[in-house]
Amino acid sequence: MGGCTPLPYVSLGSELTVRNDCTRRVATFAVTECGCVAARYCDRCVICGPSPRGRLVELAPVGFVGLGGDLEAGCFNATVRHASAPVRGAAAPGVEG
Secondary structure, rough: OOOOOOOOOOOOEEEEEEEEEOOOOOEEEEEOOOOOOOHHHOOOOOOOOOOOEEEEEEOHHHHHOOOOOOOOOOEEEEEOOOOOOOOOEEEEOOOOO
16 A cells, blocks of 8 residues: 555654564654654655655654664654554654654
8 A cells, every 4th residue: 555644643742652663673752742744754764675654753863773773774664553553654763753
């Protein structure tokens, strides 16, 4: 399935669990900033196979590397969980989570 996934709205302070689908590392991050601008991106990650959808979450560099991400590559395929079903796509590093 192609195209970008519409992202659900989550409140500041909510927690998201991010799983790097390539390394299988998992971490939980608090939402610290509005993702309004990042949600407009419709990019693709081709690390560890092509991603089926666009960007899901931007992580601070420490969190990105902690999940096994390579800052030079700039993305990895991920599964993100909030209180409901998982949403699949690509994650990329950014300034805030």
